[in-house]
Amino acid sequence: MQHEFRFQNEVHEVTLERTPKIWTFVNHCAHPKEDGRVRIYFEDGTKAWAHVAKVGDVWWVHHSGQIYTLERIEPGASADEQHGGLVAPMPGTVLEVLVTEGQSVEAGQTLMILEAMKMEHRVVASEDGIVTKVSFSAGDRVEQGVNLLEVESPQ
């Protein structure tokens, strides 16, 4: 089972192995409980607990006195970008719009910065093209799934 999570602006890939009762990842084992906790077993025989809850797309994990916010990246998350429209991943506020209509952009260029759940999300161009529509400006609140801006690739 493979998942991708974003933590502190870096994407981490996790491939879980499964034995009949337990999950493993890099020599650590995990056994999920019914109450939102996960029992952790280490190679050296020591154990620990982790608490976990999901809010929106973000998994909140408490382990060893610290809290980790891990944003799950949906498999094929770039699907939206194929038809040129870029949608808001969760409700939030537009922090900054870095492009204007008519501007040409390159793949990978940051077009807009959103803030949602106190985390910054960069909206990035998936291919070279021209910005044909900017639907919001800085300070606007956006709902999940709305079209933020459109980029058309010159054929």
Place this chain on the structure above:
Amino acid sequence: MIRRVLVANRGEIACRILRACREAGLSSVAIYAENDRTGMFRELADESVLLEGDSITETYLNGAAIIQVAKDTGADAIHPGFGFLSERAGFAQAVMDAGLIWIGPSPQAIEQMGDKMSARQIMKQAGVPVIPGVEIEEEDEERALEDIRQAAIETGYPLLLKATAGGGGKGMRVVHAQEELESSARSARREAVTAFGDGRVYVEKLLQTSKHVEIQVLADTHGRCIHLGERECSVQRRHQKVFEEAPCASMSPSLREQMGQAAVSAAKAVDYVGAGTVEFLLAEDGSFYFLEMNTRIQVEHPVTEMVTGVDLVREQLRIAAGEPMSVGKLELRGHAIEVRLYAEDPSNNFLPAIGPLAVFRPPTGPGIRLDTGVREGDDVTPHYDPMLAKLIVWAPSRAEALQRMRRALDEFVVLGTTTNIGFLRTLCDTEEVISGNTYTTMIDDVFPNGYEFNPTQKNLDVALMTAAVAETTGMHRVSVSTSSSKEGISSPFQTLNRRYP
């Protein structure tokens, strides 16, 4: 005699006071704004009354409406808590004029201590040491500058320029050397005119690496005025206390007695009644200087309660009812530490955070006290101060109290809203906190580039594994409630012309 108390506050401190009323056998009334409809404090009151309106001036700052509610519900006393109306002399007077009991000091005492300059004058006369400094009364720019130059020779460098009418850091400048004096003075005056319409400044000696040490006082109407030892609250971020303890690690019994006597003199100078706090700066050489007096209960009052065994809120109720305080001979016992849990992001300049409290599991066990106004399932909204809870521990010694705090913070699980728990935990491991060598600018020195959370690879792997397992097996999910408000945070302290609670 008091039978029914209206608590003119919300959140954590309202809960604290309402519980004290219940324990004292008094009935209680809460007031609340629409956006606090599901607030925990409402459930702790015998009755709660909605104050209509969207802004705090229509609700928690609406003195006239609050007094009307007190009359309508048969309350005979009003407890203001901290922040909001607690240090408004006009409100205290209006409460008394309405024939109700004001649980706090007289309006005159609030007024005298609320104004920085009058407080300074009164303290000087009462023989309480104040920070060496000079008030510049001159209005004319060039002549004022000449006076400031003269004053600087008296105080020496580094010095602090403060707006006389000021507060909140406006019109305030640190001047390290004579070359900087003129430009700093001009800009401080300019800023003061813009902010307060009054360009007068005040030249004060800057005390570096000093500690913030405050003395709790209690005075009743039977002529008794005592101090209950000190609290040290040096660990501050942006002038907001985050880590408080009693006693102060570097305190000696003789210094405690000196500072305690100064605080009692300060209280007596304004005929103080009730619970109050006299704040001092304690310099490295053991000299101390009056900062200000907070004429109300303070956020960090629990650490004093833990080491003295005195229930300060209960005493407030007793004193307001005209009874003598019930405090016997005081003996400080053990060590108490409080940390303030905020919904904020320490790695992003302590920006306030909002969100659901999807999981809220406080630590339990020996020596632990939690004062909070929230519970699991609540939403942290942008309407009010982002303080979620105060975690207080007590242990026989300072070292053990710190160990207990580490354990308690490790057990504290809050998911769904960003908090400063990890930052507080890191703080417990810093050399300054361990040694007790804390001072007011410590956080800036220890985290010069801000706080950053750098987990070990092993811990990050565990977190990633946990999230992956949870995702795969479809564990605990919480729906996000969208907050529609775009208003800024309104801290109860923003309503005060004071620095910090």
